[in-house]
Amino acid sequence: MRENYRKLRVAVLGGGTVGAQVARRLLDNADELGSRSGAGLELIGVAVRDVSARRSVSLPKKLLTDDPHSLIVGADIVVELMGGLEPARTLILEALSSGADVITANKALLAEHGPELFDAAAKVGAQLYYEAAVAAAIPIIRPLRDSLAGDHVTKIMGIVNGTTNYILDEMDTLGLGFEEALAAATELGYAEADPTADIEGYDAAQKASILSSLAFHTAVPLSDVHREGITGVSAAQIEAAKRSGHVIKLLAICERRIDASTGTEGVSTRVHPTLIPRSHPFAAARGANNAVYVEAEAAGPLMFYGAGAGGPETASAVLGDIVSAARRHVVGGPGVGESTHADLPVVDPGLVPTRYQISLTVTDQPGVLATIASIFSEAGVSVETLSQSTPHDEAGAAQTATLVIQTHQASEADLSQTVEKLASSPVVHQVAGVVRVEG
Amino acid sequence: MRENYRKLRVAVLGGGTVGAQVARRLLDNADELGSRSGAGLELIGVAVRDVSARRSVSLPKKLLTDDPHSLIVGADIVVELMGGLEPARTLILEALSSGADVITANKALLAEHGPELFDAAAKVGAQLYYEAAVAAAIPIIRPLRDSLAGDHVTKIMGIVNGTTNYILDEMDTLGLGFEEALAAATELGYAEADPTADIEGYDAAQKASILSSLAFHTAVPLSDVHREGITGVSAAQIEAAKRSGHVIKLLAICERRIDASTGTEGVSTRVHPTLIPRSHPFAAARGANNAVYVEAEAAGPLMFYGAGAGGPETASAVLGDIVSAARRHVVGGPGVGESTHADLPVVDPGLVPTRYQISLTVTDQPGVLATIASIFSEAGVSVETLSQSTPHDEAGAAQTATLVIQTHQASEADLSQTVEKLASSPVVHQVAGVVRVEG
Numbered sequence: 001m002r003e004n005y006r007k008l009r010v011a012v013l014g015g016g017t018v019g020a021q022v023a024r025r026l027l028d029n030a031d032e033l034g035s036r037s038g039a040g041l042e043l044i045g046v047a048v049r050d051v052s053a054r055r056s057v058s059l060p061k062k063l064l065t066d067d068p069h070s071l072i073v074g075a076d077i078v079v080e081l082m083g084g085l086e087p088a089r090t091l092i093l094e095a096l097s098s099g100a101d102v103i104t105a106n107k108a109l110l111a112e113h114g115p116e117l118f119d120a121a122a123k124v125g126a127q128l129y130y131e132a133a134v135a136a137a138i139p140i141i142r143p144l145r146d147s148l149a150g151d152h153v154t155k156i157m158g159i160v161n162g163t164t165n166y167i168l169d170e171m172d173t174l175g176l177g178f179e180e181a182l183a184a185a186t187e188l189g190y191a192e193a194d195p196t197a198d199i200e201g202y203d204a205a206q207k208a209s210i211l212s213s214l215a216f217h218t219a220v221p222l223s224d225v226h227r228e229g230i231t232g233v234s235a236a237q238i239e240a241a242k243r244s245g246h247v248i249k250l251l252a253i254c255e256r257r258i259d260a261s262t263g264t265e266g267v268s269t270r271v272h273p274t275l276i277p278r279s280h281p282f283a284a285a286r287g288a289n290n291a292v293y294v295e296a297e298a299a300g301p302l303m304f305y306g307a308g309a310g311g312p313e314t315a316s317a318v319l320g321d322i323v324s325a326a327r328r329h330v331v332g333g334p335g336v337g338e339s340t341h342a343d344l345p346v347v348d349p350g351l352v353p354t355r356y357q358i359s360l361t362v363t364d365q366p367g368v369l370a371t372i373a374s375i376f377s378e379a380g381v382s383v384e385t386l387s388q389s390t391p392h393d394e395a396g397a398a399q400t401a402t403l404v405i406q407t408h409q410a411s412e413a414d415l416s417q418t419v420e421k422l423a424s425s426p427v428v429h430q431v432a433g434v435v436r437v438e439g
Numbered sequence: 440m441r442e443n444y445r446k447l448r449v450a451v452l453g454g455g456t457v458g459a460q461v462a463r464r465l466l467d468n469a470d471e472l473g474s475r476s477g478a479g480l481e482l483i484g485v486a487v488r489d490v491s492a493r494r495s496v497s498l499p500k501k502l503l504t505d506d507p508h509s510l511i512v513g514a515d516i517v518v519e520l521m522g523g524l525e526p527a528r529t530l531i532l533e534a535l536s537s538g539a540d541v542i543t544a545n546k547a548l549l550a551e552h553g554p555e556l557f558d559a560a561a562k563v564g565a566q567l568y569y570e571a572a573v574a575a576a577i578p579i580i581r582p583l584r585d586s587l588a589g590d591h592v593t594k595i596m597g598i599v600n601g602t603t604n605y606i607l608d609e610m611d612t613l614g615l616g617f618e619e620a621l622a623a624a625t626e627l628g629y630a631e632a633d634p635t636a637d638i639e640g641y642d643a644a645q646k647a648s649i650l651s652s653l654a655f656h657t658a659v660p661l662s663d664v665h666r667e668g669i670t671g672v673s674a675a676q677i678e679a680a681k682r683s684g685h686v687i688k689l690l691a692i693c694e695r696r697i698d699a700s701t702g703t704e705g706v707s708t709r710v711h712p713t714l715i716p717r718s719h720p721f722a723a724a725r726g727a728n729n730a731v732y733v734e735a736e737a738a739g740p741l742m743f744y745g746a747g748a749g750g751p752e753t754a755s756a757v758l759g760d761i762v763s764a765a766r767r768h769v770v771g772g773p774g775v776g777e778s779t780h781a782d783l784p785v786v787d788p789g790l791v792p793t794r795y796q797i798s799l800t801v802t803d804q805p806g807v808l809a810t811i812a813s814i815f816s817e818a819g820v821s822v823e824t825l826s827q828s829t830p831h832d833e834a835g836a837a838q839t840a841t842l843v844i845q846t847h848q849a850s851e852a853d854l855s856q857t858v859e860k861l862a863s864s865p866v867v868h869q870v871a872g873v874v875r876v877e878g
Binding site for chain 2: 021025032035037136138139142146149151281299301302304305306312313315318319320321322324327333334335336339
């Protein structure tokens, strides 16, 4: 224990699963955490909406309050676990401007108002910690912020939303349709009553915004993240992916890319269902687990894997940040600000070339392959592989075959043009699916 | 850029592969690293043994010196990349006592003299960084030290030596014997001319000592690490492992265990060839790659994966530490010391129960299985699985069969007793191999 031993006052805002877990562990492990911090940690209170509500983890009544402002006043460290934009934003600004360090797991708030919060912290020399905001206990913020601070990160790909990974995994494993898999996920508590934020990719897009900003030293607001959810992924697409040795995952992809229109380097941040080979390490991220792949110039490829959600897991990341904040208080001095000096431009997602897999139902007759091939070549989209299923009879119609075509890198504009032409071709019955390919 | 912008003077000790890479990158990326640090970084010199020697990466002549002491005098940050115990130890102590922060990749030195160095840093409020000492650019020191600082780490398993992983992988993939695989590794530069430190497990044991000390807040010197190398691993054992669905890896294992003799919690740190199931994520760590698995109470299981060696990879980790040190200098105040407050006892490796796989050649006659089974049960070792190969003729001898037996958890003492009895049994021709099992 250090000689300059002192008590640091910790306020927790939010008494939900994570908030209650954090408070409980602060109480139970006060001595151990104090030894690791070099300062005593005193939980001064937990701000909740309703002090009489039942909680998953029991907390002493006298620590509960419905007045967060009163807690912030006397706190050295404020832990915001309420979620949502307001009143979280106002309370965090209040805490930072009082000089307290703030810890948050609020990805929505960081993606929407990150720069405002970081500026508020810098102004008074306080620090904002947010390891829990992405992939729960998997350390990814600190590795990007500190361990790779001397390297040049070129790409991040992440499975950062457990709910969608669970749903896609169930579709892949059991052959379920999207609706069935969603129902199963809801029943098991993997999906919320209103699953929009997860299945439409908003949650993953928030995390992509945070990772991109951090890795590329550039503010990447949520509005600069291209987002597609998984509601359009069909059992047939999953089946086609399987046949071609792939699996579909919802990926957050953050990349340095050259903007084709300007020739300058920019940042491309996007969330979309993506085909990856079954041999890719990501294919092993099953169920609600998360995985993050980071590629840096000198470090090469790195992979981080673990549980990306859950009360104890998120609490672990929050407590790590509390110890970091406490150590910083012992040392004194201003916090280390977020750096956005690179300030790279956003690359138009339509101009970022990616590979695609396209599934078509076509008339089974001679010359069809040539017709399809010429549509691709006319649009300037190069075909990498093509596979044709054995012909089958469509109910009450002509005999058809299924074509699965994988392209080399193509821009979204060229690809859209191709898909449009395919859809209007008389030999094409249906464009059954278009999915991007990585790995 | 911050207003309190200043130039920090960086000295690099050692001009080998990593030292030259670090120096080159400091020169080439000075502006970028400065922006990330909030302080300018000025490379004041590189101390080398012979200033006229040829280097893999070219450096300005005027930066080279064979007098490390002269560099240390004026440095804010000293980067030790000479390796070996001396003069590295003396120079680091000299740098720390002058108040400079020190960055080192020297695992041997940390495993032998870690506490002495950490004490010297604490005395003057300087900080010692060592992310590059374990698994190169894979962030593992910072995640353990900071991200998991609020959690309770229970176990670490690591493939932390690329050379032995390469050799074992070649044996597994190509069916090579140990000597052949070692020769191939030497030819390709994966093994050094004197491979002792790698193949006898000394390098992995040094890393295990560092990980165990950090994770369990307890000084675990190298002498407390149980160490077995891979020189005894035979092609036949690899083959037997394959048949039972396993692969052999050299693992560094750091665990909290209850000492059976005292009933108290202690630390068990060991390095030995280990069977793991082919379905285990570690089985995918091929070639010279590294992987580290961490299990913590709240965070659950986490996996870190990437290149565990190499000039650019190690330089990446060192540069991350340089930026951290520079940010700390901008902030001011004393460094955060290493915590050894838990001070857990060492658990006698003979008392740590593990599972074992034992391969035997036995006479093929009725009653042999019963004889073998009774030897196990008499020693109190419980058999989990047993498989018998089809009988084969030994050259000029009786017909024999191969038995592969996997046990439940057993202490080393009980296991040794069993092996001794097996070896002296008239029905056993040979105890072909004994390997521990994890996962």
